[in-house]
Amino acid sequence: MWISVAKTRLNRRVFALTGPGTASKLRDIHKGGTPLSSIADSRKATLVTVTVLPVLLAVSLVHLLNDSMQAVVPAMFTILEESLHLTYTQVGWILFALNMTSSVMQPVVGSYTDRRSSPYMMPFGMGLSLLGMVGIAYAPNFWYVLLAVVFIGLGSAIFHPEGSRIVYLAAGGRRGFAQSVYQVGGNAGSSLAPLMTVYIFAPLGQIGAAWGTILAALAIAVLLVLAPWYKKRLADWEELKAQRRASSKPGVLPGQETSHPRVKFAMGLLIFLVFARSWYHASISSFYQFFLKNDYGLTTEQAQIPLFLFLAAGVVGTFFGGVMADRFGMKNTIVFSIAGGAPLALALPYLPLFWVYPLITVLGFIILSGFSVTVVYAQFLMPSKVGMASGLTTGLAFGMGAIGAVALGKASDLFGLTDVMRFCSFLPLVGLLAILLPSDRETRKAS
Structure with missing residues (x-):
């Protein structure tokens, strides 16, 4: 019953946001005052001009729930290390399995849905994540945990490209803002990991992961409410693309721009x-808590505080990154987000504990301020392959980062965690290469 009521309210709100005069135009049909074709043109114009905020907030909520379920895995590391006697290498393999399935499959899903999208794929994916939550709660050994996180990863891989497509269709003319609202949900979900460790997993132990099934059930309910709007919007968008193909110059087909060197x-x-x-x-979210316990003598609960500050500041940085991109440009924001945090990252492993808290907060804001901007930048580069672009930037790239999680875990066992954390502090310097990216004008020209 409540789903039907919510669906009716959402449809009314979206209808109200489709542009001034739309309702009166529909009434004029019966009076013969407005041609049906002009109303169709008006409706399609909203696809590129009007931002549908209720839809953005709804999909951002689902993103929060999805990434909260993913956050359960690293949040359980210290618990699983004790209950299942895991090594750092096994911790790295668990993170690898999660990120590889949730990431590498994203471009595959995105490529498929670019051709044939289905609004009901996302609830199915959340069902897989629900099974994964149950699996972690009752896993008797390392291999069962590994299988459970694969289910969670697959559910996330199905959600992310389709979630980005909903944002693309609901963004109107505010791409940076819309993507930031969406990513804020995801980063907020990830930032809950330390709090879940303190208030759920530390008191309850491994069985506490079963609470994640509530997150999955709520996400499925919200997605079922969104599905009718998404289905209708997709139909309008496909019709608009067909019109653009028909009006394009001979020999120039949509999608050819992606093959340009x-x-x-x-x-x-x-x-x-x-x-x-x-x-x-990965070095901060998965291994920094062990670094704090070993080098600073903190307890499991105390080690979650700097980690939470990093992730929570990243949520704020994600939102303002989109705002900065709209004001100062996407390329400038990307350069700032990756390279701007390099001095702070280099200092972090050597600081007294007192200075760790403010510095890691600022570092989280800067590093994650470009999170949503890279997705929008990729969508401008590949305007006819939105799912693929989103999958490559939020999926495949994170899958490559998952390899780093395994390498970091193995290196920590061989050389010591302290040396590994000091090595990782140099990684943000790679962001200086962002200077070589094409300017915003060039990317918008491609779009």
Whole structure:
């Protein structure tokens, strides 16, 4: 019952946001005052001009729930290390399995949905994540945990490209803002990992992961409410693309721009930059808590505070990154986000504990301020392949970062965690290569 009521309210709100005069135009049909074709043109104009905020907030909520379920995995590391006697290498393999399935499959899903999208794929993916939550709660050994996180990863891989497509269709003319609203949800979900460790997993132990099934059930309910709007919007968008193909110049087909050498170079460099950021992010989100316990003598609960500050500041940085991109340009924001945090990252492993808290907060804001901007930049480079562009920047690049998680875990076992964390502090310097990216004008020209 509540789903039907919510669906009716959402449809009314979206209808109200489709532009001034639309309702009166529909009434005029019966009076013969407005041709049906002009109303269709008006409706399609909203696809590129009107931002549908209720839809953005709804999909951002689902993003929060999805990434909260993913956050359960690293949040459980210290618990699983004790209950299942895991090594750092096994911790790295668990993170690898999660990120590889949730990331490498994203471009595959995105490529498929670019050709044939289905609004009901996302609830199915959340069902897989639900099974993964149950699996972690009752896993008797390392291999069962590994299988469970694969289910969670597959559910995330199905959601992310389709979620980005909903944002693309609901963004109107505010791409940077819309993507930031969406990514804020995801980063907020990831930032809950330390809090879940303190208030759920530390008191309850491994069985506490079963609470993640509530997150999955809520996400499925919201997605079922969104599905009718998404289905209708997709139909309008396909019709608009068909009109553009019909009016395009002979010999120039939509999608050809992605084969241009300049576009290939930019996409390759962008993926490499996200790859480096993912390695550094993995070092903080997964291994920094162990570094704090070993080098500073903190307890499991105390080690979550700096980690939470980093992730929570990243949520704020993600939102303002989109605002900065609209004001100062996408390329400038990307350069600032990856390279701007390099001095702070280099200092972090050597600071007294008192200074760790403010510095890691600022570092989280800067590093993640370009998170949503890289997705929008990729979509401008590949305007006819939105799902693929989103999958490459938020999926494949993070999968490459998952390899870093395994390498970091193995290196920590061999050389010591302290030396590994000091090595990782140099990774943000790779962001200086962002200077070589094409300017915003060139990317918008491609779009």
